[in-house]
Amino acid sequence: MKIIVLAKQVPDTHNVGPEAMTPEGTVNRSALPTVFNPEDLNALEQAIRLKEQHPGSTITMLTMGLPKAVEVLKEGVFRGADDGVLLTDRALGGADTLATSYSLAQAIRKIGEYDIIMCGRQAIDGDTAQVGPQVAEKLGLPQITYTEEILSCDGQTIVCRRHIDGGVETVEAPLPALITVNGSAAPCRTRNVKRVMANKHREFTTWGVADIDADASQIGKTGSPTNVKAVKSIIFKAKETRTLTASDADISALIKELKENNTI
Template sequence: MNIVVLAKQVPDTRNVGPDAMTPEGTVNRSALPAIFNPEDLNALEQALRLKEQNPGTTVTVLTMGPDRAAEVVKEAMYRGADGGYLLTDRAFAGADTLATSYALSTAIRHFAPYVDLIIGGRQAIDGDTAQVGPQVAEKLGLNQITYTEEILSCDGKTIRVVRHIDGGVETVETELPCVLTVNGSAAACRPRNAKRVMAYKKAEVPHLTCADVEADLNQCGLAGSPTKVKHVENIVFKAKESKQLTGSDEDINGLIQELLASHTIG
């Protein structure tokens, strides 16, 4: 099987420090550590398991971003991926999810025209949109299974998957090729393998440009993005008049009595 894993390098929005925002209210990306998008690691694990079960399978990682995003390709190789590409070009800058999925789909057509399975995380922590997976599937004319929890079987022709749905789970089956997106609650990714780290430490991640993948410039980057950010507001809550209490018995007792007296509780 020919598997492509979609991975994104993201700023670690879970550990936002005080210098994460510039005084002008824009995001100061350089102040945030760049990490492998967590759910893309769950996706990588699913791909590596299929590789173990189906001899002859190759796992290729595709990421889009600036030069340093190549780190996620290498990280994936340390954990078991066969190789990967960094899709990078000034023309891709400012892409929304639609322009991103267009660029990714042209790259997949370019280096993996006979792909069997495309696997990515459900969503990235910097946007939380969960849109790129299904949008890539539609651009390539492929079926999709989102919210994957576990791959039950995959024989190279048919895949059977357990997915989370609202209020429950569902087992579905479909034919390959298709696109899967994987939840963060799926199996965690295996760690780096020391031998692989030694072997690939100096490996060069090949770059693909807009011209390499023959992408239409009108559909890339800012130009290809139908959504525009009209306005961005830095978060400052409107302060309420709040009563300040301590954890003392007296204060807590007073609060409970007050809430009971006003029939707020009880």
């Protein structure tokens, strides 16, 4: 089977440390370190398991981003992917999810054959969960989102257990299909030392807009229906706060006050 895993390099918005805070109380985004988008790692793990069950399968990673995003391709290969493609071009900058999905879909067409496309449910910088389904739509594929585990795959169909609101569901889709993997799926295995040694200086195929036969009106900022009108930083400012100790006097006074004004 031929598996393509979409991965994104993202700022580590889940761990905003004091060093990334400005004196004004806002987050300095450029000070955040970059990481392999966590749910894309969950997707990679499911892909590696499939490959183990179907010897001869290949995993190709695809990422779109700055040249530095080649790091996620390398990381993927260290953990079990076979190959990777970096899609990078200044003309792709400023893309919203729709323009991103179009660009990724064009790159996937260029990769050619595939049975399964996998990616994380969402990326932690945008939390939109839109790119997976939009890539599926662009390629005319069925999709299974919020996947927690691939239960079986016979090369013709795939059966997944997926998270739904208030429960779980088992669904079957014909291949080729696009699967998005939830953070509650199995965590990704760590790097394999042999793979690290063998791929330390690995070079990856790099494509620009010219390589993917993209329609210029559908990429980057031009191809994005959404416009950012304004961005406001959240400022964490102190309001009038009363500080109490854990003493009986302080706590009984607080409870009394809250009871008296019918708060509790």
